[in-house]
Amino acid sequence: MIIIKSRDEIEKIRESSRIVAEVLQTLREFIRPGITTWALNKKAEEVIKKRKARAAFKGYKPSFGSGAYPAALCVSINEEVIHGIPSTRRVIKEGDIVSMDVGVCYKGYYGDGATTVAVGEVEDRVKELLKVAEEALYRGIEAARVGNRVGDISFAVQSYVESHGFSVIREFVGHGVGKRIHEEPPVPNFGEPGRGPLLKEGMTIAIEPMVAVGSGEVRIKEDGWTAVTVDGSWAAHFEHTIAVLEEGPRILTEL
Numbered sequence: 001m002i003i004i005k006s007r008d009e010i011e012k013i014r015e016s017s018r019i020v021a022e023v024l025q026t027l028r029e030f031i032r033p034g035i036t037t038w039a040l041n042k043k044a045e046e047v048i049k050k051r052k053a054r055a056a057f058k059g060y061k062p063s064f065g066s067g068a069y070p071a072a073l074c075v076s077i078n079e080e081v082i083h084g085i086p087s088t089r090r091v092i093k094e095g096d097i098v099s100m101d102v103g104v105c106y107k108g109y110y111g112d113g114a115t116t117v118a119v120g121e122v123e124d125r126v127k128e129l130l131k132v133a134e135e136a137l138y139r140g141i142e143a144a145r146v147g148n149r150v151g152d153i154s155f156a157v158q159s160y161v162e163s164h165g166f167s168v169i170r171e172f173v174g175h176g177v178g179k180r181i182h183e184e185p186p187v188p189n190f191g192e193p194g195r196g197p198l199l200k201e202g203m204t205i206a207i208e209p210m211v212a213v214g215s216g217e218v219r220i221k222e223d224g225w226t227a228v229t230v231d232g233s234w235a236a237h238f239e240h241t242i243a244v245l246e247e248g249p250r251i252l253t254e255l
């Protein structure tokens with residue numbers, strides 16, 4: 001069942017989503033070569049605590065993954081696509097691309113967002129990967145209009161990504177967001193226009209393209225969580241929580 005939210009509830013999702021945006025902005029400023037992914041996680045927890053919110057991923061048991069997720073933040077580097085677990089042994093290096101994904105719960109409502117940054121200089125095709133993956137997110141958001149269908153979002157993302165010679169990851173999808181971090185409907189990053197659930201005023205969804213330079217096929221590492229590309233090609237991940245409104249899509253995970 002897709003849960004429609006009132007204006008009041010959307011304001012609550014906006015509050016938690018604003019904290020998500022603040023965490024990601026803080027991490028973008030904090031990240032540098034030589035620090036560990038654990039330090040990023042600690043920084044994320046600090047911001048969440050300061051805002052009297054709760055880290056949504058910590059202790060979360062999804063249908064995928066093995067048991068409860070152990071951290072506030074997912075940090076996925078280079079060929080890692082999503083769900084990288086922060087570690088005191090994993091050091092960020094010059095030339096890495098780092099995806100950071102965080103979920104927050106505040107006053108009973110969730111927000112979910114992700115971004116990918118290049119640390120120092122990266123080659124042109126990698127710069128293009130980041131640009132295309134982020135633009136794909138905005139193309140998807142543009143398609144999230146009352147009267148459209150989820151397939152219109154999916155198609156907007158996929159067609160943009162593939163027109164640049166990159167691939168979308170199909171194993172993981174976006175989702176509804178509300179009193180739970182993962183609600184219906186699933187929002188795939190591939191699909192056909194005019195298909196899937198109808199988008200209605202008051203739906204709140206997370207759109208989250210995951211884009212790879214190579215085939216986009218993924219496997220899960222031995223830690224039971226980290227999704228990596230099978231061909232070792234690098235991947236990027238961008239995510240916003242948005243509201244579908246009569247006047248058009250509203251991004252909730254921004255400052």
Ligand code: MF3
Pocket residue numbers: 056057058060061062065069074083101102112175206208239
């Ligand atoms: N970040 C994922 C999403 O956007 C969910 C992470 S689940 C967790 O839907 F278990 F890793 F927390």
Ligand code: CO
Pocket residue numbers: 112113174175206208239
């Ligand atoms: Co999400």
